[in-house]
Amino acid sequence: MYDFNYRKASSVEDAVGAVAGAEDGRFLAGGMTIIPTIKQRLAKPSDLVDLAGVDGLTGISVSGGAVDIGGMCRHAEVNASGEVAAAIPALARLAGGIGDPQVRNRGTIGGSIANNDPAADYPAAVVGLGATVRTNRREIAGDDFFTGMFETALEPGELVTGVSFPVPSKAAYMKFPNPASRYAIVGVFVAATSGGPRVAVTGAGPCVFRVAAMEQALAGNFAPESVADIKIGDDDLNSDIHASAEYRAHLVTVMAKRAVAQANG
């Protein structure tokens, strides 16, 4: 681990200012990604600005047909929230399936989506529910937020303050976990939203993506049979020691089918 300066921010402005003022400043949420990266000497930030004491980044609220989750909300809080479970049970379950108890007690929604690991779970929910990401500067549509592998629409020094998830009429997330890391080899989030069905896939490709063919089929009939025979091409999918692109493509169909079945209850 290289030396770095540690700052504890008290407000959003303070945090943003501290990162902007540093040579190579980074926000520190739960540290579940950034700390191991620094320990392995893969990153060398000059300053870490801790968001743990920042007002206004925590808390979960449900109003106006949307679930609003603060950027510093831990996965365990989302998982345990009765309000989330009542409004979007699929979201609570998704959070409960991230990593292990230690990771869920530290890891945050802001850190997860800012990092945009291609195998992370939350991106599937953000896109699958058509959520809106709030930052200190603006609101970004979920569909526009994830731009590539470990890349997002965030500008340097921009802070995720929260995510607003519209409540769907039904939704489910089905994850086929990597047996070692338990991240998603393939995770499929399906939802019947006011704007029509959505199918968002994480883990399979370099970045979360939607499957238009499945969405159209579900618009006709929101049933497992509608997606059971829809195969996606494997050209742009990930291939590694855990799963070939061909297998991932197959799993997208299976997980989508099972997710629809679960959403239908």
Next chain:
Amino acid sequence: MPEGGIGASVKRKEDFRFLTGRGSYTDDEVRAGQLYAHMLRSPHGHAELGSVDTSKAEAAPGVVCVLTGPDADADGIGGLPCGWGITSKDGTPMVEPKWPVIGQGKVRYVGEIVAAVIAESAEQAADAAELVEIDYRPLDAAAVTETAHTGGAQIHDEAPDNICFDWDFPGPEAAEAVDAAFAAAAHTARLELVNQRIIPHSMEPRAALAEYDKGEEKLTLHCTAQAAHAMRLLLGAFVLNQPEHKFRVVAPDVGGGFGSKVAPYAEYAIICWASRKLERPVRWLGDRAECFVTDAHGRDHVTEVELALDADGKFTGLRVNTVANMGAYLSAFAPLIPTFLYATLFAGQYTTPAICCNVKAVFTNTSPVDALRGAGRPEATYLLERVIDEAAQATGIDPVEIRKRNFIAADAFPYQTPVALLYDSGAYERALDIALEKADWNGFAARRSASEAEGRLRGIGIAAPIEATGAAPSAIAGQLGARAGLYESAQVRFNATGTVTVFAGTHNHGQGHETTFAQLVTDKLGVPLENVEVVEGDTDRAVMGMGTYGSRSLSVGGSAIDRAMDKIIDKGKKIAAHLLEASVDDIEFDSGTFTVSGTDRTISIGEVAFAAYVPHNYPLEELEPGLDEQAFFDPVNFNFPFASYVCEVEVDPETGSVSVERFTAVDDVGNIVNPMIVEGQVHGGLAHGIGQALMEGAVFDENGQPLTGSLMDYTLPRADTVPSFDLGHTVTPCPMNPLGAKGVGEIGAIGAPPAVVNAVVDALRSHGVNHIDMPVTSESVWQAIQSATAS
């Protein structure tokens, strides 16, 4: 008689300190003025090592020195030794290239040390290591087991085709007998299979602290070792030229070993050398990533196995051809594992009369391989129990029945196998029958139907593993190529107030010796369990020892303790005779009390011990004071635990994922001292074996780059991926040692892989699948179903 003797499931004495964070591990040792070593390692699988420029690193803050390969030569530091020699079929000795502690001229695997930076802090050492400038010229690599000897990159000048040895066993006559068996066979079965490389993963990473005392000219090494005396011998005599009487090795609490903490490692040699050179304590702690590439890996065989049967399904011949991967250099016991710990087990629990094999050991640009839980015996059991299931298919005989037709009968012991070993005792059919009963074998069809109704496939598999444990006897081991003895030693010391300290040459790193060995003392000498202390892992305290591996500690080390206790009783009788004013011949000993036979005149062993140390009323002219005895035990044979396992799996045919639903294990490990500890060892072994069957596997690319370098990519079994085990046992005492005990540490890891794979294949036979290599991942199952359906 105090409680807690042989047969009692007493809780482990050592657990209080482990569970409350009071254990004392190598990295807990802190010394004034200590320095930290950081090992700079090769990022290349195979490369010429040009200049190594350390000048910038040496000038970095806190750096005391930077050591390189040429420095080792200049200071007379030797290469890492190999403890076992093998002779090829043409009579030539195995190729044994030098393994320098720091790479020179060439690097041969990712992780090989190219420089050691010694600094005032760990961070300074790591920072400075980034400043070492190295001129690597990458070379083509030979990283694949199967093809390493078929042309391509050559790793060592002295090893053409990367062959370390080419070994036939038992010899030409056996090969002819096997040929004849195949010529006459009514049925044959054949499989090509891979026993994949796995990585050990002890909870505590390897660590070491070296201190050289210039005044005494004495070196002390604390390290994560399973065999402190062997570590001292190998490092002192072959690498450091440090005389044994001026070299102390201490292995304090060690958090798991599985075989990977037996060998002397380069890091330990380097810090000892540095401490001697700098006259300051030097420490090293491996991080998880280093341990992934440098803790000796295990297995890595590619094998073809063929079984010949007569018309009745009796096995008549077995032929095995194996390519075994040694890695880039020969680790301490690497050559032993795919030879005498492997081919000698090919008879399994069966009467196969003719057996032969060829093993080609090859060097590759991968991490060195050595013993890992089972070491050779899992590989033997896997191929045998897999090909038997294949033979059951070929003959149409049920897998249970075909095994029963071929079992060595319970009245046939001692049983001489055609592959050198003389089995001590066994009752194989009984263990299988109990396992089948417990597993509700007959109810399987109903459970399969229930699974199928939910869209899942279900399979059941059995395996009947055997193991040779209790590594010993020295005489036989010496004939087979061992370069060390394989006895064990113990000292049993009564203290003046009647408590007992046992010094043993074995080492406890999860096995529960502090409890089990104390139970032996409680049982035989009648001393309360809490009054017995077991001391291990210190060359200055225990007389001698070969350490803990190969499930040897109780049967060999425990027997040495038993022998030492016999001597205690003998001497105690003499003291008691004096105190009771009787003849020695009339003194009896039982449950801690000496009695003049036929009378009520008694004296406790505590009083005898007191008299021995406060010899006011004592036969000083005939007997020395003190009650402190030592014994060595070198058994006449290995011992042979055995088991029958039944595994039931469910397969999701859509995704290929496999779940182990039921696992029944009936083990026979001879007499049992602590049933709870034995069950714990079986649990751990089974989890390890299920891990190998379904999850674990070290993967290297064609350049020798490890692709499974962290726990994000290497899957270990977890609490939610193993079922609740259903255990049972039979007891067939071992006639080869006074305790009647056999080993238990490895059998689960030996028997579980074929039981699991047989179950998976059973589930998939209806889909036309007859074999899947380990690890049986969800994708490999899905692909097998796809290709079987396509063809």
